[in-house]
Every structure is written in C-alpha cells, then in structure tokens.
Amino acid sequence: MAKEVGSLSLEQTQQIEQALKGYVDDVGVTTVLLVDRDGHLVTEAGVTDAIDPVSFGALISANFASTQQIAGQMGEENFDAFYIQGHERDLYLSAVQEIAILVSIFPKEVTLGMVKVFAEKVVQVLCDTYAAAAESTDDEGMSVGGGFADSALAELDKVLGG
C-alpha cells in the first residue's frame, strides 16, 4: 500500500512531542497544538484543559483553509502564518507545508516576535520529520489488520443502540 502523507511512526511522533514540549518550556507559550489540514488533532503540548481539542482543531483547520482562499484572492499563493490578537491570549498559526498547522496560544507576557522565531524553528523540525516519514520504507506496524471493519461496525451498532 502507498503510505499516506502524514503517517507517522512511534519514533516520529515522539520526535514531534519533544519538539512541541521544548517550544512550550523555552518560550512560555501556553498551549501548542498540531492539527492536520483536515481538522484532526495530531498532538498537543502545554495546558489544554480549557479547550475542546477536537472542535478546536476543526475550527482552526477551517479558519486556516478560508484564509488561504483569501490569500488566493489577493494574488498570494498562500499564507505561511497568521496572527490573531485576543484580550488576554493571542493565537499564532503556522503552516507545516500542506500537511498540518502548528497552533500556538500564548499570553501577553510573551512577545509575538519570540513566538514567530521559535515557531519557525519548530515548523522546520516538523517538516523534516514528515519528510522522513514520507521517505521511510519501514512499514512495520503500518496496518490496521484484518477484521477491523467488522469489529468497528459492531462497536458502532452498540453506540447506535442496535
């Protein structure tokens, strides 16, 4: 099977987690999320109690996608990043190629310039990790296994009361 873009091994997910944790610790951002372009949360670091990561991820992805449409209408190929100012916390979104979005939520004490510089470094790590994942020929564990559909459907029947 062709490996889909964005499929990560355990080692690669650990590399990403480490990069996000380092970003939180070094810069003082409150929360960092990595969301794929389809709106699914890949992973998170920092304080995440205050948000619902599933709907947040979907909203971020939709917001980012609509902003890219605006870029197109301005004659820009795309926007690499954008910033949203809040009253107590700000939001900075960075594109990780066409694969994902790095979401940084940070308090007023942390400067935007600092976030931009460090977010760019994290994005580079993420791009390298995704590139390595795409090039890897090691597909150990890259299978859902037979009988998955039947088992999942049986579970859905329980959920739907069937």
Place this chain on the structure above:
Amino acid sequence: MATINYGYREINCKIVYYGPGMSGKTTNLETIHQKVPASNRGKLTSLATKTDRTLFFDLLPLDLGTIKGFKTKFQLYTVPGQVYYNATRKLVLRGADGVVFVADAQNDRMEDNVESLDNLKENLQEHGIDIAQVPLVLGWNKWDLPNHATVDELNEAMNPWGVPAFEMEALSGRGVFDALRAVTQLVLEKIEQDGARP
C-alpha cells in the same frame, strides 16, 4: 482519506453530510447527538447565521473507543446548503472519507436536489475524487410529508450508481442511523482494504 496515525494508534475519519439548503443535514446531526450516549460523542459545534442557517459547518465528533488497538474516531460535518456558499462547501469537503447526501424528497425540491448532487460531483472532482469512488449513501428526507416523490423517481434522478439509499425522517430519527451505519461500513471497508498490508 482517513488519517491513520500508526504512532499514536489512532484512526480519524471524516463523514460529510451534503445536500441542498433546508434538506435536513443539520437535523441529522442533532438527532444523532441526542440519541448517542454522551460518552461516545463530543460537543455539537455549529457555525450558523442568526436565523440558524448553516454558515460554515456543523461538527459532531463520535468516538468508537479502541478497535483492534486503534482509537477510532469519526467527525461528522455538514456543509451549508445555500447555493452561494460553494467555496465553504469545497473547504469542508476536503479530506472527506464518506458522504451522506441528504435530499429533500418533496416533489418540488427535485431540481434543487439534482443541482446539489451535481455540485457535489464538481467539488469532489476539484479535490481529485471521482464520486463513483467515494463511499456515498443517500437519504430521502422528509418522507413523512405527503408530497414526496417515489423511491423509483428519486433513484432515477439521483442514484445512477445504485448506492444504498434510505427513506428518512431526520426529526424523528427514521433512517438517520441506517444512513450513518451504511456510510460508516463503506468507509471502514475502504480503510481495511487500503490500510492493510498487500
């Protein structure tokens, strides 16, 4: 395509409810939200206008728990049905693993249904997907109303592929779970086929 994260042992699937304005897409999600146990579903998020017309999308996350070692999650989305929100529909359709097309079965809505289905085909095409290849089911909604078309007429107009189609009353829930189950089955079979070793 479903996101299969082998590192985290997690599978995320996206199912999109498509159809003309006021056909009952949001009501499908509201009914599912009401009837599914709270432990298996997340918050129903709606980006709607002041008059409750969908502006961007509705989102309902469903969690099936851990299946064969994979945390298995579904995200159900609706698109805005109104004709002039096509750019938004295209965005929501991105990455869809399956589609439930909710048609309004009333005779006087046939043209709107067909137009919306053509729009779905075009928008999928723009994402490089042939509608014949995507897991798709159809719901003939508002079946409780007296002026609905017949199943044959609806199939003739909208179902050249012979995909599963269900009489539906989204408000009462009739056909809603059947459609969800059918599209889920198609999506899961595709994942098993694509995500298994050759």
